[in-house]
Structures are given as C-alpha cells and as structure tokens.
Amino acid sequence: MSEKIEILKFADKDGNYKRRPSVFRDFISTKPGARFSPEAGRYHLYVSYACPWAHRTLITRRLKGLVSIIGLSIVHWHMDDKGWRFPTKEELNGLKHSDDESLGTPDHLYDFARLRDLYFKADPNYEGRFTVPVLWDKKLKTIVNNESAEIIRMLNFDFNSILPAEFAEINLVPKDLESKIDEINGWIYDNINNGVYKTGFATKQEVYDKECKNVFHYLDKVEHLLKENHSKDRKNEFLLGNNLTEADIRLFTTIIRFDPVYVQHFKCNIGMIRTHYPNLNNWLRLLYWKIPGFQETTNFEHIKKHYTKSHVKINPYGITPLGPIPDILPIDQ
Ligand SMILES: N[C@@H](CCC(=O)N[C@@H](CS)C(=O)NCC(=O)O)C(=O)O
Incomplete structure (x- = not known):
C-alpha cells in the first residue's frame, strides 16, 4: 500500500x-x-x-x-x-x-x-x-x-x-497524583503527542494551519506550567512537581523528537524547543542527560531516518536533513 x-x-x-x-x-x-x-x-x-x-x-x-x-x-x-x-x-x-x-x-x-x-x-x-x-x-x-x-x-x-x-518502590503513577497525571496525559496526548501527527499528516492547508497552531498553543501551556512550578520551588523540575512521573515520560518521547524531526518533517515550525521554550528545554535536558533510562533509550539515527525515509509522500526522495546540530543541546548551554 x-x-x-x-x-x-x-x-x-x-x-x-x-x-x-x-x-x-x-x-x-x-x-x-x-x-x-x-x-x-x-x-x-x-x-x-x-x-x-x-x-x-x-x-x-x-x-x-x-x-x-x-x-x-x-x-x-x-x-x-x-x-x-x-x-x-x-x-x-x-x-x-x-x-x-x-x-x-x-x-x-x-x-x-x-x-x-x-x-x-x-x-x-x-x-x-x-x-x-x-x-x-x-x-x-x-x-x-x-x-x-x-x-x-x-x-x-x-x-x-x-x-x-x-x-x-518506584511508582511513576503515585495514588495522590493519579488523577492529575491522567488529566495532563489527556490533553498532552491529544494536542502534543498526537498533535504533531495531525499537523504532519494533514492533507488540507486549513487543517494543517489549525493543527500546527494548536500544537504550539499547548507547548506554550506546558512551558508556562514548568515555569510556574519552578518559581514556586526550585526543586519542582518535573511536570507535576519534584517527582518524575509517567506524565514526564509520555511528554519526553515527543519533545525529544521535536527539533530533530517534527519541526521540518511535520512542519511544526513556528518555533523550536531549544530557541523558544527555555523551561521545556531545561526539562528535556534534565531528563536526557541526568536521569538514567532516557538517553540510553533514545536513538536519534532511528528517529531521523525512520520519518524521513519511510513517509515517501511527505519526503519523496528520502533525504534526511543533517541538522539540527546537535540533536539535543548539552546540559550546560
Ligand atoms: N496507540 C498505539 C499507537 C502505536 C503506533 O501508532 N505506532 C506506530 C509507530 S510510531 C506504528 O507502529 N505504525 C505502523 C502502522 O501504522 O502501520 C500506541 O500508543 O501504542
């Protein structure tokens, strides 16, 4: 097919x-x-x-x-x-x-x-x-x-x-946060995790425009949330405070692909995480560079090649862009 x-x-x-x-x-x-x-x-x-x-x-x-x-x-x-x-x-x-x-x-x-x-x-x-x-x-x-x-x-x-x-003992869905996790997962799934696909796979200009703006509206919302968390307490480095939860994992797998793939391949290009979202960028780098399990399960070669060489309708010649370089910024930049 x-x-x-x-x-x-x-x-x-x-x-x-x-x-x-x-x-x-x-x-x-x-x-x-x-x-x-x-x-x-x-x-x-x-x-x-x-x-x-x-x-x-x-x-x-x-x-x-x-x-x-x-x-x-x-x-x-x-x-x-x-x-x-x-x-x-x-x-x-x-x-x-x-x-x-x-x-x-x-x-x-x-x-x-x-x-x-x-x-x-x-x-x-x-x-x-x-x-x-x-x-x-x-x-x-x-x-x-x-x-x-x-x-x-x-x-x-x-x-x-x-x-x-x-x-x-590790619980990524602690009882006291469960309803908050479900709530945040719900809107992040619809508007960000799946939002980038709805943008990239849109087959009409007006659908693309709507979906793309929607993705960035919700990235703004997450940016604001992380900023607020951090201003209340510097230890609040995650989506729901000072503990890593399932909500962070589910957002991470989209945000780590955002600059390398979704910006150009799915045309989610109103901004980049590294240049437009300082709090999301800090959160992303904290997970990737500091928490064992995130970097070692991230394979940028598979990520970049898969999208650009599999979706022939979006990218008929299968050329994989070289940038952005690097795939993710170092922790201290
Ligand atoms: N709802 C599923 C979606 C999984 C999904 O769509 N996986 C894609 C890869 S990113 C896939 O395997 N697609 C193959 C196909 O649609 O033929 C889940 O979250 O597990």
Whole structure:
C-alpha cells in the first residue's frame, strides 16, 4: 500500500488524520486465575526506536528494572508498504559489532522477517494495523497488549511482586497524583503527542494551519506550567512537581523528537524547543542527560531516518536533513 493511500485511509474527507484504536487489550495481573501473570522471562517487547509510543515502554521498562525480566526485539527503522520489518541476516552481517543496534535487532523469538508475522501468529484473521509497541506472551504465544498507554501502566504496577524492593518502590503513577497525571496525559496526548501527527499528516492547508497552531498553543501551556512550578520551588523540575512521573515520560518521547524531526518533517515550525521554550528545554535536558533510562533509550539515527525515509509522500526522495546540530543541546548551554 502506498504512503498516499496509507495517509488518505486515515485522513477523513476533510483532511484530518485519524489514529485508529489498538486491538489487543489484555492485562497482566496478580489476581488468582489471571490469564497473564507476572513472570520473569515470560514476556517480550517489540519496539521501534523511532516510535514515540514504543519509546514510552522502553523508558518505563528501564526505570522499573525490568530489562532482565522482559526481553526486547527492535525493528529496522525503515517502515515500507508492508509495515515494520526486522533487519536481514545480510544487513546484520555487514555490521562491525554484533551489539550494533543501528539497524535494529533480529526477531529474537521467532526470527520473523516482519512484525506482521507476529500479529498473524497471535491471530491469523487479524485485520488491524501492525503497530509497535507489542507486549508478547511467550507462554501463550499471543499479544497481551499493543497499546502503549496500557503497557506502561502494567510495567509500573503489575511486576512489583517479582521485583527487588528498590524497583518495586518506584511508582511513576503515585495514588495522590493519579488523577492529575491522567488529566495532563489527556490533553498532552491529544494536542502534543498526537498533535504533531495531525499537523504532519494533514492533507488540507486549513487543517494543517489549525493543527500546527494548536500544537504550539499547548507547548506554550506546558512551558508556562514548568515555569510556574519552578518559581514556586526550585526543586519542582518535573511536570507535576519534584517527582518524575509517567506524565514526564509520555511528554519526553515527543519533545525529544521535536527539533530533530517534527519541526521540518511535520512542519511544526513556528518555533523550536531549544530557541523558544527555555523551561521545556531545561526539562528535556534534565531528563536526557541526568536521569538514567532516557538517553540510553533514545536513538536519534532511528528517529531521523525512520520519518524521513519511510513517509515517501511527505519526503519523496528520502533525504534526511543533517541538522539540527546537535540533536539535543548539552546540559550546560
Ligand atoms: N496507540 C498505539 C499507537 C502505536 C503506533 O501508532 N505506532 C506506530 C509507530 S510510531 C506504528 O507502529 N505504525 C505502523 C502502522 O501504522 O502501520 C500506541 O500508543 O501504542
């Protein structure tokens, strides 16, 4: 299917991009008799380093100490007309180091060529999209869940019984902040996380104008929020005060892609984070440079190449811009 059809299929007749809901929506649970119980080595995550939704799961897996408990396969950055694929043996043999992830990894479980093969293994009649992230159950050989918002909640809460205390204690959705987190996630998702896609995939000028202005309106709102937080107490460096929460993770994966990709590729170019949003820029650099888990799950090569070389309708020659240089400013600049 060509990119044109792909985009048009999800843009309505008025030129608005519509994201379709995920299909596999089961949950891992400690309740007796639960179909999916938390077990070390039972589950596997399929991600793309390019994808902001998958990136949420990578950060949460790392922060919760689940790296040795939940396995990982990484698709190639190039998404073609059949969707995501894994790097071929030849491609991987051509790399100097066996731990080089610049092209992704093989499918560590089944050696499938494509992510769609995994979806068909779970359900031969599957008719939805073949999206990342996928949380796979090796025991029942099926997809537990392919909705990132739900996967990160499970990673936060539902493995605690098998985690060492230092990781079980980490709670990215503390009870007293839960409703605030849900509220902020809601408007950030609609207007920023998905807002950049609605801008970039708009097929009518007036839709683009509206969506682009909307993204910047909400970036202004976040900028203001961070500024207010910080002016009340210098320790308030995060969206909801002095503790990192799920809301920061979900915003981070869009903001880290903003200057390198969304500004030029999705034409979100009324401003840049580094030049127009000092508080967001400080927050971004704090997470990236100072908090383990953010930098190591961010792969700018996958991010830049994926968007610019996969969306052929937006960028027909697949030229990846060199800048901005650097991808993210150093902490002290
Ligand atoms: N609602 C999903 C959205 C995931 C999503 O759209 N992933 C994109 C990559 S950024 C994808 O895999 N797209 C493949 C396709 O649409 O064919 C989630 O948050 O998990």
